[in-house]
Amino acid sequence: MSGDTTTIRFNSPTSGGNAESQEQAPQQQKQQAAAPASTPTKATPTAGAQALGRGLDVGTANLLGATQDGNGEIVVKRERNAFLEIPAEFSGNRDMLTQLNVPYVSFRDKLYVLGDASFNLANMFGQEVRRPMADGFLSPNEQDAIPMMKFIIERLLGAPRVEGEPVYFCIPAPSIDKENDTVYHEGICTGIIKKLGYTPKAMNEAHAIVYSELADHEFTGIGVSCGGGMFNVCVAYKTIPTVKFSVARGGDWIDRHVAKVMGISRTRATALKESDVDLMAPRNREEEAVVLYYRNLISYVLQNLKQRFQLARDVPQFTEPVEVVVAGGTSLVGGFVEVFAEELQKVDFPLQIAGVRRAEDPLSSVVRGCLIAAALAEN
C-alpha cells in the first residue's frame, strides 16, 4: 500500500474541475498501512476511569468491538465471523484446544470452533467454514448461527461496567437491489446484547462513518462503508441522516465476477484483489478485470446515490461543498480513492463535493462511530 493516496481534493466542487491528489509521506502511509495489522495484545486494565458506552460492528466477515480505556484510547477487539463443526472423533481433547488458544463452543453434543481458528482447521479437515451472516444480515438458513453470534459478541463486549451500559451496533440499510429482512437481524442482535446486560441501540453503518470521520465538518457529508457483502451509503447533515441506502454488491461481488471472466478460482481472485493491485495502473489482464469491476461498482453506487438524493423529500440545503469519506476492507485496494473521485466527477451530482478521502483507520471506522454514539448517549 505504499504510495497509495488517501485524499482527493477537488479544485472546484463537482462537477467539473480537476482533482488533485494529496500524496502522503511514505512513512506516514506505512504507519497507516501497518496500523490495522498490529500485533494482537492482551487487553490490560489501564489507569483512570473508563468511559461508559461501547461500539459493536456486526459485519459479514468480521465482528469488532470498541471501548475507551482510561487514557482515552480506543481499544478495538476483532473476531472473524465464522465457525466450523469439528468431527466427533476429534472433539474429545478440549483441553488441548484451550491450550492452543482455539476458542470453541459445545452446543448440543456438537463442538464448534470459532473465528480465525476455524479457517485453519477447515483447511486441515478439507471442509468449508460456515458463516452466521450473509450479505450483511444474519442468515436464516444457518440454524446454528445464533448461538455462535451470542458467544462471539459476548467475547467482544465482555461484561458491562454498569447495568444497562449503552451499546450502539451497526446495521445495514435496506438494499435497493435485493430484498432483505432487517427486522430479524436487528431483533436477534438487540436481544443478545440486551441479555448480556447492555442497552442496545442500532445505527446505520454508513452513518457511523459520519460520526467517526466528519467531526471537523460538523458531521455533515457522505459516508460510504465498503464491505465484503454490500456497500452502505449515508448523506448526513449535522448528524441527521437524510439519505441512506445500501446495494447488495461488495468485495465478494468483485471476486465472483473477476473469477468468472478470467476463468480463475475465486480464491485466486480474492488474493489478486488483496495483493498490491493499483486500480490506476493495472499490470496485466487480471488486474484490468479487477479495475473494471471496481469502477463498475463505484459508478453503480454513485448513480444510485444521485437518484436517491434527487427523489428524497425534505432534504436540507447544503450550502457548502461536502466531503465524501470511504471506509471498510474493500476500500483498502490501491488507487480506490482516485477511482472514486474520477467516477464522482462523471456523475452530475446534485451536491457540491469538496473531496474524497479514505478513513484514517478504514477497518475500524464503523465501530468507532458506534462508540462515539454510545458515549454521547451515556453523557
Next chain:
Amino acid sequence: MRRKALDSLRSAIEANTERRSLEDLRAQGKKHVRVVSGEKVMQIIKAIVADIIDREVGAVSKRDRDRIVDETKDQFDRVLKMQTDSDALIGEQKQLVAEWRERAQKVNAERESLRAQIEELRSEQAAREGKMLAEYQARVQELSEKARNTTDESGRIAADKERLERTLEEDRRNAAEREARQKADFDARLAELHAEQRDLVARLEGERGELAGRQEQAIKGAQARIEELQAQLGDATEGRASATARAESLESDASESRTRADEAAGKLSKAERIIHKLDTRLQNTRTTIENYDKELQRVIVERDQLKAELAAAREKAGESDAVAAMRGEMDEMRGFLTRMEEKSGTVNEETLNSLVSQISDRDSVSGDALEAKFSESLDASLDKITKAMELATAKPIDVQVEATDVLIDSLFDLGDDVMSSNMDELEVETRTSAGGGISGHLEALKALRTGTPAPQEEEDNAEAESLIDDLLGDADGNPDGNNSDSNFDGELNDTPTTAAEGKHHGAAAEPAAMSGAAKDKINASMERLKAVREASENTD
C-alpha cells in the same frame, strides 16, 4: 444229427437264399424247382466233413469227431453270422443308396426349378435394365437440351446485365445533374433566407428598442401609480377597518339573536311535544271516564232491576231474614254505586281541572326542567350503554413478546451441559485504533446539539418581526383595537361582499382598484401576520 445243428443250418439257408413266390418263378419262365430238405443238406455236410476228416486227419474217435463237428458248426455259425451281418449291412447300404438317389432326384428337381427361376429373373432383369437404359438415355437427352438452353439463357442474362448497366449509368448521370440543379436552387434559396433573416433581425432590433422605451415608460407609470395607490390604501385601510369593526359587531349581534331565536325555537318545539303528550293522555282519560260512565249506567240499570225484584220479593214473601239480607245487599250495592258515582265524578273533575290548568298554563311549562331531566336520563342511559359496550367489547390484556426475544431467552437459559465454551479463558485479538481518541468528537457533537439556532431560522424571525412592526404600528397605544392595522386581518378586496360591508364602506372612501401584484403582496403579508398571531395565541 442234433437238432441244434439243424436249426443253425436252417437259419444259414434262410440267410443265403431268397423267398420267391411260385408266380414269380413262373413269370421268370421256370417250370421246375429242386427242393432240398434241411436234413439232407446236413447229411451231405456231415458226409463231406467226415470224408475230409478221414482223408486229412485219419481215424478219429467219435468224441473227437463230434468235437470237430461242433467246432466246425461254430465256425460255420460265425461265418454265417458274418454273412448275415454283411448282408444286413449291404441291405442298409442299398437302402441308403436308395434314399440318396431319392434325395438326388429331389435336388435335381429343385435345381431345375431354380434354374427356371434364374432364367426368369434374368429375363426380368434384362427387361428392367433395358427400360432403365432407355430412361437414362432420355434423361441425358433432356439434360443436354437444357444445357443448350442454359447457355442461351446466360447469354440473355449477360445481355440484360449490359443493358441494366447502361441504364444505371444514365440514371447516375441524371441524378448528378439533378443534384447539381438542386444544390444551385438550394444555395439561391439559402441566400434569400439569409437576406430575409438580416431584414428580420434589423426589424427586431428596431422593435426591441421601441419596446424597451415603452417598457420603461410603463414601469415609471406603474411605479407612480403604485405610490398613488399605496397612499390611497392608507386612507382606505382606515375606513375599511372601522367599517369592518362595525360589521363585526353587527354580525356578533346577529349571531346572538340567531342563537336566542334557535333556543326559543327549541323550547317551543319541546313545549309542543309536551302538549301533544298531554293531549294524548287527556284523550285516554276521557275514554276511561266514558267507560266508567257506561259501567255506571249499567250498574244503575241493574240496581233498578234488583230494586224491582226486591220489591216483588218483599211483596211475595214478606220474610224478615231474606228481606233483611236483601236489604243488606241492597245497602251494599247502594254504597258501591254511590262510591262509583263519587269516584267517577271526582276523577272527572280532578282530571279535567288538572288538564285545563296544565293546558292553560302551557306558557309556564318550563322546558328547562324537562330538558334537565331529559339530559340527566339521557346521560344515565348513555353511561349504561357505554359500560355495556365496554364490557361486551373488552379484550383480555395481551402480552406482546417479540419472537426473537423468545428465541434469545431460550438460548440464554440453557445449562452448561447443553451449551458451554472456553472463550472466557482465552485472549481476544486487541489493538488500539489508529484514529486517536474520541473526546474531540464528543465535544463537537455536544456543541452542535446545544449551539445557536440556524441562520435560516434567525432570518425568518427577523422578517416576521419587521412585518408585524410595519403592520401593527403603535398597537400598544390603542387597546380598543380601533387601529385599523391591528384589526385588519382579512384579505383586501376590491368591492364589498355583503350589504353591511357596503353600508359601512360608504363612510370611508372606497379603495381604488390596484394592481394584482400589489394586492398579492399585501395579502401575503397579512397571511404571515395571521400565522404569527395564531402561533402566539397557541403558546399563550
